[in-house]
Amino acid sequence: MTPPSDTLNQRLRLARDRLATGLITAGGIGVLLAVLAIAVFLLWETLPLLRLGDTLALAKLTPLAWGTLKAAFYALLFAVPLALGAAMYSALFMSTRLRHRLKPTLEMMEAIPGVVVGFIAGLIIAPWVERHLAGTLLLVIGLPLSALVAGTIWHHLGTRLQRTLPLSWAGLWLVPWFVLMIALAFWVTPLLEQQLPEDDLRRFLDKQWGIDYATRNAMIVGVAMGFAVIPSIYALAEDALADVPKSLLEGAQALGATRWQALWKVALPTAGPGLFSAVMIGAGRAVGETMIVLMASGNTALFSASPFEGMRSISAAIAIELPEAAPGGLTYHLLILAALALFVFTFLVNTLAEAVRQRLRRRYRRLEGHP
Amino acid sequence: MIQHLAKNRDEAWPWLSAASVALSLLMLAALVSLLVVRGLGHFWPAPIEEVTLADGQVIAGHAVREAPLPDRPGHERLYYTANRDLDGALWQWVALDTIQTRSTPVELVLLDRASWGDFIGRLVAVVMPNERLEGEAAWQALQQHLNQRNTVANGAPSRAASGDSYVPGDTYLIVESVEGRQRQQPLHVIHRAQRPNAMSMGEKIQTWGSAVWRFLSQGPRAANTGGGVWPAIFGTVLMVLLMSLLVTPFGVLAAIYLNEIAHQGRLTRLVRIGVRNLAGVPSIVYGVFGLGVFVYGIGGSLDEWFFSDTLPSPTFGTGGLLWASLTLALLTLPVVIVATEEGLARIPDAQREGALALGATRLEMLTRIVLPMAAPAMLTGVILAVARAAGEVAPLMLVGVAKLAPQMPLDGEFPYLHLERKFMHLGYHIFDTAFHGEDVQAALPLVYATALLLVLIVLVLNLTAIFLRHHLRRQRGN
Structure with a gap:
């Protein structure tokens, strides 16, 4: 060469x-x-x-903003306790094998398209709940109570049975127990409802307190959107809890704390910012979700906080009205303003959550002894 | 007992937290099994019941569901009775206590017709130009005719089914509803004939299989309440393919720039956080951007420059395949960037330094060492992007999805791929059929089936991504 x-x-x-x-x-x-x-x-x-x-035009957006916040509120009301509870359980009590299975399963749950969840919620669950309102409301109290009952029974079981049904697998074997309890609840409610003067809870609510019940309402939206939001809150919260330095928990337990005390007094305060950012991310998702609100909410622009009435959210309004709005017209610009509001809100919320998470990670590194 | 637990919070809380896991799993399982059972069950040839009511009325149909009576104690049952041309309705509610007798006679037939929907009743005769068959012979002849036609014309009626006008000289059927009203049906309007009550298990499975296949391979009929979803599958796949062609190079490019070339300072960190956060911006916002910039902005200009002869009817200035793909590409860009960056960051610097020390230029280091090592991560990112795009509906409603696209976006006409055409999409098909259909009850089974199909596609894509990522992490020993 x-x-x-x-x-x-x-x-x-x-x-x-x-x-x-x-x-x-x-x-x-x-x-x-x-x-x-x-x-x-x-x-x-x-x-x-x-x-x-035209400041009057802005008034058109207020019911939409209200609807968005209402839907997000009810979704978080449903999702936050469930997701944080699941995160605590899986970070501290669950067997490692089940945990490795659970994470991808909940990722699958997150992947289910909003349009499918909305269809099931709006067309199947909403009419069904309308017919079984009392039973559904009973479940809200009944299911947590039945978990406690299961715990009590478990404590009185023999050691052999306790070993075959350990607490670390309770997330799985409580599922059939819940199925049983739900069946029981719907068997019992007609008997309970007969005690009411009206024989039917919906008519009773209307007569006694003047509460309207719309088929597609905030409660349905909350459950459906909560279902969609649970996985993202869970994933971040679980990460935050699982990353708490083991030395802290072990130290607490060595000083005589029970596992729950170690979680409550040590892990939760340490991971607190992480849990906060998880909830923020969930809120961001709930605010922007379109199809579920569109299909499960009835789309009436109302000012009402009642869980039994519908709403219309910003995202749903954009999806329905923008294709019909003439470009350059007032409605068009208003809807784009609404989109800007969504964009800014979610962007800020996510940035805040991300910043909190970064700080938390630095704190963990410090706690583990790396400066 | 509960008091004991309440006093001892340490024992109560773990149970509540376990309950939330169980409840989440239960909801997921309930949703998936509902979709599977209702989505696949629709294609099963259900038995036809003949029911005699207390007032002497006789009806025949599939039992659909039961509900409590609104005005008095007891239940009522919904029957799918078909015969819209005779009764004016497809459904009939029957109070259970008015039912006198129920039976499942084997000779009841279910005819799938081109117009007026299904027919349920008895086959009286098949009248051919030169002979008239009755009873079992008629059924045999009908089957033979339909089989012959299916092998020739691949399942479609031999004639363009232009209503049920009777042409002299044609073969026609005389059918009779269970209460005895007769009708003549020309043979060419009949798609299929079944006798569900007479079928054996094997025949039922075969019928079920072919019904599922028709659902996947045929276009919609009767305002989306019947037929299949093939155009929607095709549209979804084509749109997602185009999108991944757009998003992969740009996403990878941006990730390489951010991770390998940009100065790793404060600005890059901010940009990185910004990109990450864009993944959390609602999809509808991207739809608004797509409509304003792609459709009205770029599309409008393109129309003025190249398609001014067809104005004011827009060519590119309205939603279409190209704009939808571009919008979704923008929407999934953060997913690809984040996944690729993760893969790039996982590659030890020693590999890069080693390559450079041996005299490789940066380009050679990137193409020979870094990119091959990061390839699985990129693939994961693209699959996740595709999974997200396949399930996304809201932005598409703004940029080009159609409830019923008259023309496929890909055909034999030059230039073969028609980027400006509107297309059908599985997710939008669900929304539209379920909420804007005329007869939701009739469309419901197909919506279930479509939803199941969409969920399956998305889940399989996600599972692939999860598996790839898992495999990748294990390989890298993380």
Whole structure:
């Protein structure tokens, strides 16, 4: 090989390298700018609203904002206790084998498309709950109570049975117990309902307190959207709890704390910010979810906090009205303003959650003795 | 007993937390099994009951479900009685205490017709130009005719089924509903004929299999309440394919830039957090962006420049396949970037330094060492992106999905791939059929089946990604 061709070759390689680096840089920055363009576009398209200066038009958005917050509130009301409870259980009590299975299972739950959840909630569960309202409400109190009953029975079982049905697998073997309890609840409720003067809870609510019951209401939305939000809250909360340095828990238990005391007094305060950011992420998802609210809420723009009445959320309004709105018209700009509000809200909430998580990670590293 | 627990919180709380795991699992299991049972059960040839009521009325149909009576104690049952041309309705509620006799006569037939939907009743005769068959012979002849046609025309009626007008010289059937009203049906409007009550288990399984196949391979009929979902499957797959073609190069490019080339300072960290957070921005916001920028902005300009002769009817200035793919590509970009970056960060720096020390340029180091090692992570990212895109409906409602697309976006006409056409999508099909259909009760089984199909697609994609990631982590010893 002769030196000149070698240097030529070398120069070619270098030139190619420089070209490729330039291209990657340009492409990378281009992609990031495209992403940035979303924010710019939303801002740009809401500017005409300032010129119009029509403050009355903003009043159209208030019921939508209310509906969004209401739906998110009921979803979190359902999802947060369940997701945090599940996270605590799986980080501290669950057997490792079950835990390794549970995480992907809940990831599957997260992957179920919103349109399917919305369809089941709006068309199947909503009419069914309307017919079995009393039984459903009974479940809200009955299921936690039945878990306690199961715990009590378990404590009185023999050691052999306790070993075949250990607490570390309770997340699994409580499922058939719940099926049994749900069946029992729906068998009992007609008998309970006969004690009411009206023979039917819905009519009773209406007559006694004037509470309307809409088939598709906030309660249904809360359960359906809670179902969609549980996995993301669970995943982050479980990470935060599982990453609590083992030395802390072991230290607490060595000082005589029970497992639950160690969790309550040591793990929870340490992982607190992580749990907070998990709930924030869940809130962000609940606020932006479209299909579930669209299909399960009845889409009536109401100002009512009642769990038995529907609402209309920002995202649902955008999905329905924007394709029909004339570009450049007032409705169009208003809806884009609504989208901007969603964007800013979720972006801020997620950034806050991420910042909290980063700080928590640093704290863990400090606690484990790495400065 | 409960007091004991209440006093001793240490023993009560673990049970409550275990209960929340159990409840989550129960809900997931209930949802999936509901979809499986109702989605697949619809295709099963259910028995046809002949019911005599107290007032002497006779009806025949599939029992669908029961509900308590609204005005007095007791239950009523919903029957799918078909025969919309005779009764004006497909369904009939029957109070259980008015039922005198129930039977399942083997000779009841279920005809799937091109117009008026199904027919349930008895086959009286098959009238051919030169002969008239009755009874069992008629059934044999009908089966023979249908089989012959199915082998020739692949299941579709031989003639463009233009209503049930009778043409002299054609073969026709004389059918009779269970209460004795007769009708003539030309043979060419009949898609299929079944005698569910006379079927053996094997025949039922065969019928079920072919019904599932028809659901997957045929287009919708009767305003989406019948037929199959093939155009929706096709549209979903095509859109997702286009999207992954768009998102993979750009996502990988951005990830390489962020991780390998950009100066790792404060700004890069901020950008990284920003990209991560974009994954949490609601999908409908991307839809708004797609509508405003792609459809009205770019599409509108394209129309003015190249398609001005067809204006004001828009070509690219309305939702279409291209805009939907672009919007979803933007939506899934963070997923790909984050997954690829994770893979890149996992590669030890020693590998990079080793390559550079041996005289490789940065490009060679990237293409020969880093990218092959990060390939499974990229693949995971793309699969996750596809899974997310396949289930996403809200942004599509703004940028180009249609309830019934007259033309497929891919056909034999130049330029073969029609990026400006609207397309059908499984998720939107569910939403539209369930909420905007005329007869929701009739559409419900198909919606269940479509939902099951969509969930299966998404779950299989996710499982693949989870498996890949798991495999990857184990390989890297993390």
